[in-house]
Amino acid sequence: MxxxxxxxxxxxxxxxxxxxxxxxxxxxxxxxxxxxxxxxxxxxxxxxxxxxxxxxxxxxxxxxxxxxxxxxxxxxxxxxxxxxxxxxxxxxxxxxxxxxxxxxxxxxxxxxxxxxxxxxxxxxxxxxxxxxxxxxxxxxxxxxxxxxxxxxxxxxxxxxxxxxxxxxxxxxxxxxxxxxxxxxxxxxxxxxxxxxxxxxxxxxxxxxxxxxxxxxxxxxxxxxxxxxxxxxLGRLMELAPRETLFAQPRHPYTEALLSAAPIPDPAQRRERIVMQGDVPSPIDPPSGCVLRTRCRYALPACAAAVPPLAEAGPGHFKACIRDDILPRPVHALQ
Ligand SMILES: Nc1ncnc2c1ncn2[C@@H]1O[C@H](COP(=O)(O)OP(=O)(O)O)[C@@H](O)[C@H]1O
Ligand SMILES: [Mg+2]
Missing domain, CATH: 3.40.50.300 (P-loop containing nucleotide triphosphate hydrolases)
Known part of the structure; x- marks a missing residue:
């Protein structure tokens, strides 16, 4: 809340x-x-x-x-x-x-x-x-x-x-x-x-x-x-009320992070999203969006500028320019 x-x-x-x-x-x-x-x-x-x-x-x-x-x-x-x-x-x-x-x-x-x-x-x-x-x-x-x-x-x-x-x-x-x-x-x-x-x-x-x-x-x-x-990699990707973040993540990184977390109920089991490659070195982070080198939704534009943390819903912020994608809800709160 x-x-x-x-x-x-x-x-x-x-x-x-x-x-x-x-x-x-x-x-x-x-x-x-x-x-x-x-x-x-x-x-x-x-x-x-x-x-x-x-x-x-x-x-x-x-x-x-x-x-x-x-x-x-x-x-x-x-x-x-x-x-x-x-x-x-x-x-x-x-x-x-x-x-x-x-x-x-x-x-x-x-x-x-x-x-x-x-x-x-x-x-x-x-x-x-x-x-x-x-x-x-x-x-x-x-x-x-x-x-x-x-x-x-x-x-x-x-x-x-x-x-x-x-x-x-x-x-x-x-x-x-x-x-x-x-x-x-x-x-x-x-x-x-x-x-x-x-x-x-x-x-x-x-x-x-x-x-x-x-x-x-x-x-x-x-x-x-x-x-x-x-x-x-040093940057805020998403910020949201707890229920929103877990039920409706809007950032590809949150989606991947949530998909990797164990859930107790096997009926809710979901596809695990494995990000490509390793985390880049913080000495030489990627230009633009730091996630882009591993992101399955990345576009050429993602390299151009750091995406601002923009409001995606009430109190819900995400630093991603892809407004057209909707990462899947991962699981409802028990
Ligand atoms: N005193 C330091 N000198 C150099 N690099 C540091 C120092 N403290 C942290 N780092 C580096 O900063 C990055 C973030 O570290 P940290 O804040 O400890 O991350 P987390 O708590 O999320 O694991 C890492 O790459 C870490 O190696
Ligand atoms: Mg720590």
Whole structure:
């Protein structure tokens, strides 16, 4: 469901080019990790960002977190440019956006007790006395479904799912408005994935969180997101309300991506669309539409210009000039 209202977070023309490793001679080359990506999140909305590995999802998340400086483009929070104000304002905006990582173990210092790990943000922001911080840690542990004695233990004593709960408690400690969750359940077993997704869903409702949910896994996104944005080779291909994207994809890349996703009901089995060739190098992406070298609908015109992300229906955007094709509906939502 798409919610009306002004955007809480907006990415405008976000672009990131990294210097590619190169020799002493010859031109310096760049990795086109993210090119001109724009989207917005309304308060309380969950936007899924999907695409194969290497499509630029993490780089988008890291730019929003301020962990990576955009080469071009801006990020607006509450209609103000992040970094446009004073240092104090920047710190306060940074507090309001927190990240949940794919591998909670890698992001947690193994030698610190869980309680201290969760309280880290409170310490850094100097929020509350020691006693208040201890009380807050127990409240957070309860919120994410862990016992309060977890505070005294170390991360390695917990299972993957529990460690992800610790990671979520840590992100929530400073009371953010926005979570950037980068493949938060991708490292977990399927049964545990559902538990952590349910927890995120509950927390979203309870705390009115706005979430950018990054995942290569369409099944996870279908379960969780209000709208979905699809990336390929650094660019946005399609963006639509969840039901629309899954039932009526309009972009050839989304069609292929959906056709490759496993579906539980064999009665709905469909033709798998295999794209030709490999993903081109982001150091030398194709001109015009980056998908054209692999797209079965490509025309000579597709090489000429980058297709704009144009409205194809209510709230439905696609970056494809072929308005005459209608990729087949893939499956109805169960
Ligand atoms: N620090 C970096 N230096 C050079 N290239 C990078 C760096 N970080 C990411 N990339 C490249 O940018 C592209 C997008 O990566 P990433 O955002 O991690 O994609 P995803 O999260 O969708 O898998 C990839 O080609 C990746 O190799
Ligand atoms: Mg990634």
């Amino acid at each position: 798409t919610r009306p209202g002004r955007p809480l977070l907006e990415a405008v023309g976000l672009t990131k080019r990294f210097a590619a490793p190169s020799g002493l001679f010859g031109p310096r080359r760049q990795v086109h990790a993210v090119e001109s990506v724009s989207f917005s999140l309304a308060k309380g909305e969950v936007l899924g960002l999907v695409g194969e590995s290497g499509s630029g999802k993490t780089t988008v998340g890291r730019m929003i977190m301020g962990l990576e400086q955009p080469t071009e483009g801006t990020i607006l929070f509450d209609e103000r440019e992040i970094g446009g104000g004073t240092r104090a304002e920047l710190l306060s905006v940074r507090r309001r956006i927190q990240m949940v990582f794919q591998d909670p173990f890698a992001s947690l210092n193994p030698r610190r007790r869980v309680g201290d790990l969760i309280a880290e943000g409170l310490e850094i922001q100097r929020i509350g006395t020691r006693a208040e911080q201890r009380a807050e840690v127990s409240r957070l542990l309860d919120l994410v479904g862990l016992p309060s004695d977890a505070a005294n233990r170390f991360p390695h004593e917990f299972s993957g799912g529990q460690r992800q709960r610790i990671g979520i408690a840590r992100a929530l400690a400073v009371k953010p408005d926005v979570l950037v969750a980068d493949e938060p359940v991708s490292a977990l077993d399927v049964s545990v994935q559902a538990q952590v997704l349910n927890l995120l869903q509950d927390l979203k409702e309870k705390l009115d969180l706005t979430i950018l949910f990054i995942s290569h896994d369409l099944a996870v996104v279908e379960h969780f997101c209000d709208r979905v944005a699809v990336m390929y």
